[in-house]
Amino acid sequence: MTQVIAIDGPSASGKSTVAKAVAKRLGFFYVDSGSIYRGITWHALENEVDIHDADAVIQNTRSADWVFRAEQNVAVFSINGYTPTDELRTARLSEAVSDVASMPKVRAFVNDRLRELTGLGSLTIDGRDIGSVVFPDTPYKFYLDADPAERAQRRYRELVETGEAEKAQEVLESLKRRDAKDSSREEAPLKVADGAYVINSTSMTIDEVVQAVIDKVEGDLR
Ligand code: C5P
Numbered sequence: 001m002t003q004v005i006a007i008d009g010p011s012a013s014g015k016s017t018v019a020k021a022v023a024k025r026l027g028f029f030y031v032d033s034g035s036i037y038r039g040i041t042w043h044a045l046e047n048e049v050d051i052h053d054a055d056a057v058i059q060n061t062r063s064a065d066w067v068f069r070a071e072q073n074v075a076v077f078s079i080n081g082y083t084p085t086d087e088l089r090t091a092r093l094s095e096a097v098s099d100v101a102s103m104p105k106v107r108a109f110v111n112d113r114l115r116e117l118t119g120l121g122s123l124t125i126d127g128r129d130i131g132s133v134v135f136p137d138t139p140y141k142f143y144l145d146a147d148p149a150e151r152a153q154r155r156y157r158e159l160v161e162t163g164e165a166e167k168a169q170e171v172l173e174s175l176k177r178r179d180a181k182d183s184s185r186e187e188a189p190l191k192v193a194d195g196a197y198v199i200n201s202t203s204m205t206i207d208e209v210v211q212a213v214i215d216k217v218e219g220d221l222r
Contacts, residue, residue: 003028003122005217006130009144010179010190012151014201014209015126018144021210023073023124026217031075031117033127033134036110037101038088043079044100051096058105068113070120077113091167095174098181107133107187128182131193140217141196144209150202151175 005028007019016032023030040061044051049060068077076083087093100106111134117123127134131141146154155175156168164171182190192198197216201209 002118003140004118004130004135004138005122005124005140005142005213006135006138006193006196007124007126007142007144007213008128008130008132008190008193008196009126009142010151010182011175012155013144013146014154014206015144017206018201018209018213019124019126020074021206022213022217025210025214026122026124027073028122028124029070029073029075029117029120031114031123031125033110033114033125033130034097035088036077036113037097037106038093039077039079039084040106040109041093041097041100042084042087045093045096051100054103054105057100057103058109061106061109066113068117075117075120075123091170091174094178098178098185102181102185102187104187128190129188129193131196132191133188136193139195139220141193142213142216143192143196143198145198145200147200147202 005022007015009015020030022028040057041051043064044057044060047060049056051057064079065081066077066079068075114125114134131138131143152172155171156165159165159168159171179190199209199212
């Protein structure tokens, strides 16, 4: 039977690193649901669509050819034959994505794609509403959190590694705006799903968080 492990939480809580590692250890496919929202936003910006016009955004999204496939144990997608990667992480896109993700029809489009991906096999998905909305019946729901100062530190360390430390203030302000929008929107806001296992990773290493998730999943499977 295909299983879904949902890992939700705010930005820079370590979700993607943990979800990827858990997927690898359990032989599941890793799905980054945020990358689909980013892909929709990127495609809209590329076509100079007004990203505040929900009808235009959804029309632009639906009229593109989306192809999802598995690469190693990661689900990836192309839009009209192109697979965007670094383009999905620009400051401009990160600033715009939460507005696009607040549109109900955009969310329905993404949710349909995520549910179809169970056709690949068992999945570990990170996001904001995977346990609360997309797969509410999965027994494997996690909410990963960390204190805001620690999350800011983690993002800062990433920026130092990529030689962009001077952007720290700007990036952190943008991240705060995104978290505020994601938590306060009407449709599928970021929240702890019913029955989710909350892990505060502030003083934990990545390996400890991964192990905590695996112990819980394996304990429930037993
Ligand atoms: O995970 P990531 O930070 O890349 O997600 C980018 C944005 O996509 C989030 O800030 C949020 O607005 C949106 N998102 C969402 N629901 C998800 C995953 C991401 O609304 N399940």
